[in-house]
Amino acid sequence: MRGVVFLVFDGMKMLDVTGPAEVFAEANLAGADYTIRYVSASGEPVTTSVGIRLPVDGTADDVAEADTVIVSGGDALPKLPIPTDLVEAIRVLQGRARRLVSICTGSFALAAAGVLSGRRATTHWRVAEKLARAHPDVQVEADALFVEDEGVFTSAGVSAGMDLALALVEQDHGPDLARTVARNLVMFMQRPGGQSQFSAPLQIRRPRTPALREVVDLVSAQPALDHSARTLAARVGVSSRHLARLFANELGTTPARYVEQVRLDHAKALLDAGHGVAQTAREAGFGSSETMRRVFVARFGASPSEYRARMSTSVGLRS
Template identity: 75%
Template structure:
């Protein structure tokens, strides 16, 4: 099915894909000057028994709110079999039909749910995703919906993310997927994966921005009391939370000190003196329990604090001083080396939510 200017106005017509009269595919975004109407982007939410209600409701509210500002999304809800789905909280969610009865769709969103991790993924859901993938412009998963995409073979040789609690399982079960466990959301060649519930909302806002620009997305964010300050590459958690909780009390004391006061001198010698061990012994503890070094942990922690301060509007010089980098130039070199952008460029990025695609450019 393709969108064409028909004799009786724009609409959906069954046509040969090679027909030279086809103007644009179903996923195109254009305005018919003759009829003065914008092509509606159809968003299909794929639901199933045990799905998490917020994985659908959150992103759907973003798209629906965008319509108030002229976006023109059409939302529909489908299940693999066409029967209603029962959510994880027991709510019965009515659907408009089965996946294979959808027709043309711009974006398909696969919700998540603990059942995708604790139970075998239904074959019907896998087949539904395999059916949709070549037929949509964007395929999106929320939270553990990435496990369903992986089972369908969609994520093979792609970058992806999921909820932090299940990221290691996704990576172990699918060695052909490059799992990015601390990203809020990731895009790779038209396939979008996100972390937990709130990250799914961030991703939906980024998709709106990609479709309609930052001004409309900002209107949506303000209306929903959301922040446009979480691009996809932002970590789900800060450095102290991404490492395992140390078993050794003295190591925990060292981590707590760095996290609470990143501006202090945190050389190996000073940290070791603080917890009462030798620098060599402290280095062994970091390596054994955290798989990192004291210097690397301090650097990561300072980077996280710096990003938070830049987000809040602090200057580069003030941020460098407050997090202990010593100088703005030192912080700049580290940002470029670790993040690929300068502090000023990083702060500018927070004017947008757009995810970066596999080539590194914004979509």
């Protein structure tokens, strides 16, 4: 049996625990062998972010051995000194676990315990800069969904914790079982850890102007269409100059840059799913493999083929 231990505390984000726990529980229904336990520093039940009291099975000292220890996040962790008893519990569990994992702001607790010193790590995008300032010895990869560095795993917020749990299931039991879990939980199978926490539409505010909203929705839905500034402007009945002003004023970018970013997001998703470079270039709207290659090299320092190879290990665990 593979023991999964969640270290919880008052104010912990409920979904940071229940999301990954559901992934492991669903894996058991598909033939995996996880046991799930919950411990707190005091051994007392904790109150979650939604006000539910969560019973626990004991303290860190009660865990003789674990395959995976998961530290959840909580809104207070980036704001306050990490409680001493939580730090000590992490240090105890680190010596008794094969893998140590944090979800969202749980990375602040790992960093306070010295676990992340000299390692790569990520956290929720809102507090990534704060983590980097507070712990300059940690190499913070602010935009990654999740990161692995020598047996220590950190993830971005909420749903990214489920992505990481699914990656751990695949690491333990192979892609077929992980794919079954993803289907049953209606999850994306291919969300590699190195993928951005945001696609282009999520990085921008919803445009106020109806014409700009129509353009943004069209580009996002059908990136392979002709999306030159002139074509987009004609579609919504404005001049190219006026459309450029709308993009600059509301989104802080140009039509061309926005279209390129959406196409990049689409191309990365297709490559992550195993599509060929030529097919990806067509479906993402780049037109040719060479055009897409130039954009990838300029943005990522790697060709599409190199990007796909880099992301093909498991479901994106980075080592």
